[in-house]
Amino acid sequence: MVRETGKGSTKLYTCEECGLEFEEKFWAERCEDYDREHNACSLEIASHAVIERHGIE
Numbered sequence: 001m002v003r004e005t006g007k008g009s010t011k012l013y014t015c016e017e018c019g020l021e022f023e024e025k026f027w028a029e030r031c032e033d034y035d036r037e038h039n040a041c042s043l044e045i046a047s048h049a050v051i052e053r054h055g056i057e
């Protein structure tokens with residue numbers, strides 16, 4: 001199940017299979033489906049994940 005996390009006004013969706021976070025639930029769900037089916041992450045889907053932004057700016 002995709003987990004919703006709220007960080008301020010930003011809502012993120014976490015893939016519980018691999019822990020990647022997405023801004024769109026659509027991608028988080030696709031990621032979970034892919035992970036379960038292939039037991040691995042899809043690079044294409046992972047490219048839509050939110051990269052850790054803390055401390056970068």
Ligand SMILES: [Zn+2]
Nearest residue numbers: 015018031035
């Ligand atoms: Zn995943």
